[in-house]
Amino acid sequence: MNKNIGAKKPKLSELGRVRDRITFLYIEHAKLNRQESAILVSDSRGTVYVPGAMVSVLLLGPGVDVTHRAMELIGDVGMSVVWVGEQGVRQYAHGRALNHSSRLLESQAKLVSNTRTRVAVARKMYQMRFPNENVSGLSMQELRGKEGSRVRGVYRTQSKKTDVPWSRREYNPDNFELGTPINKALTAAHQALYGLSYSVIVAMGASAGLGFVHTGHDLSFVYDFADLYKAEFSIPIAFQIAAKYGNDDDIGSKTRLAMRDAFADGKLLVRMVKDLKSILDVSEAGTSLDVINLWDDKLGLQKFGVQYQEFKEDDDG
Structure with a gap:
């Protein structure tokens, strides 16, 4: 051997x-x-x-x-x-980013570190959820209220459409089995969406922790990003699965499979990559897989892999 x-x-x-x-x-x-x-x-x-x-x-x-x-x-x-724990209610680690460029990460850090640009990015993400309305003049408080009303409306619509009773969202991370069928399905569906969002963010080289709406958590930006797709993917699918399988003990697994199929059918990965670059204001050209430069405060980016000569200023200045 x-x-x-x-x-x-x-x-x-x-x-x-x-x-x-x-x-x-x-x-x-x-x-x-x-x-x-x-x-x-x-x-x-x-x-x-x-x-x-x-x-x-x-x-x-x-x-x-x-x-x-x-x-x-x-x-x-x-x-x-x-x-993930039983029924997929936990998430932990990830591998190295597929994209070795730091362009997205640098742009994200710059945008989130300034109040004006942070609010602008948050508005951009809310605007994606309200394509037919102008939210550019709304405060963060007004945006949160508008989004809360929209999500409650989505729950009511799906409940009426599927005949699945709905009262409120209940989630116990320590005991998945305590939830109602619809809440179990929602937990599994959201978890699958968080997992895919997490994957795209880190694979593209951005930070999962630098959120624009959510903050203070190592997955803040994951929650920001996933919220863009809940009304279209995880909420309707959870109601459909709850309507079809009710008290099935394997409702979590069935929900994950349905989410996987919806991700593929809806070409969500393609959308997520495009949306992430748009949110962080980075073009395709700025996200090459393998790029490295040397930073200079006066000359800008300099070539990596070059043997530079010692720099000495003239005695005359």
Whole structure:
């Protein structure tokens, strides 16, 4: 046996773009290993090969055993890992960003650090939810009230459409089973949306913690971003699943599968990548996979990999 043989680290040119990837894959009660550029998923039924560069976010449920080699590949290909508890009510870690450019992160930090630009970005995100109205003159308080009214209306509409009774949103992160069927479905649906949002944000090189509306949490921007799509994806799907399956003990799993299909059918990854760049005001040209420069306070960005000569000012100034 040749001990020098091992899995090669994938090159950037071999990695799939974020928008071309499968949205997410949920795994439980299985062992994850690695063979070259693929994740091996094994359980009592056999083994399947998952191309590492083609999955956006990996949801790992109870009973999952992951090898160091598998985690190495996950980090290399920029796949987000979400360790989830029973029925998917927790999320934890992620791999290295697929996009090695810091352009999005720098733009995000600049925008969120100034009150005027932060409010402007928040308005832009609210405007995406009210395409036929002008919200440019509304305060943050007015925007929150308007959004709250919109979401309550979405809940009422879906309740009437599906005949699923609705009173209020109830969520106990420590006991998923205490919830009503619709609240269980909403929890699972929102969690899937958070996972995909989290994956796109970190894969593109932005910060999950620098939120414009939400703040103070390491996933603040995830909540900001996911809120753009709840009325179209997670809320209607949760009501549809609750109407179809009611008190089914596996309602969380059925909701996640429905969300996965909706993500693919609605080409949500493509939209998310485009929306993220628009929100953070960065063009396609500013998000190349592998770019690095040297910063200079007077000359601007300078080339990396160049052996510079010592600079000395003339004695005459």
